[in-house]
Amino acid sequence: MKEFERKRLLERVNREGATVGADIPDRIDVQGEEIDLRQFVFEIKRRDTIPPGEKERVDTAKKNLRRERLQRFQKIENNQVSYEEGEKLVESIIGIDRALNALESLRPTDLNQEAELQEAADKKRWMNFLRQALGRDDSGGRMRR
Known part of the structure; x- marks a missing residue:
């Protein structure tokens, strides 16, 4: 990948409002485990608050999503992928950011x-x-x- 292409991809990821209009991926491989991300986010978001029994599950999901986002970002940043692969990673990173935004906006029930x-x-x-x-x-x- 050329340097200007890499910079363009990184700029798209870091752009203010990049998640506006972005979709949460249906399924995503996070830390070696395939999860139904959209279903999980909507299931939790539907309640508008985090039930006490779900808090640990949501916190773990957010931590794993942040870790996965960082790993994908670093692949682009360190120029370890082709431009086409980088495009796919950018889309997945923006989807992860969208899911994290949705999960972060939840209020605790206590x-x-x-x-x-x-x-x-x-x-x-x-x-x-x-x-x-x-x-x-x-x-x-x-x-x-």
């Missing part, structure tokens, strides 16, 4: 835990703000300016 975590983060930000505003360090003494 909204109480999420609210508690958000409240704790808000309190921490508030305390940091007060320390800075009052000119105090963590030991309770005044900060030098």
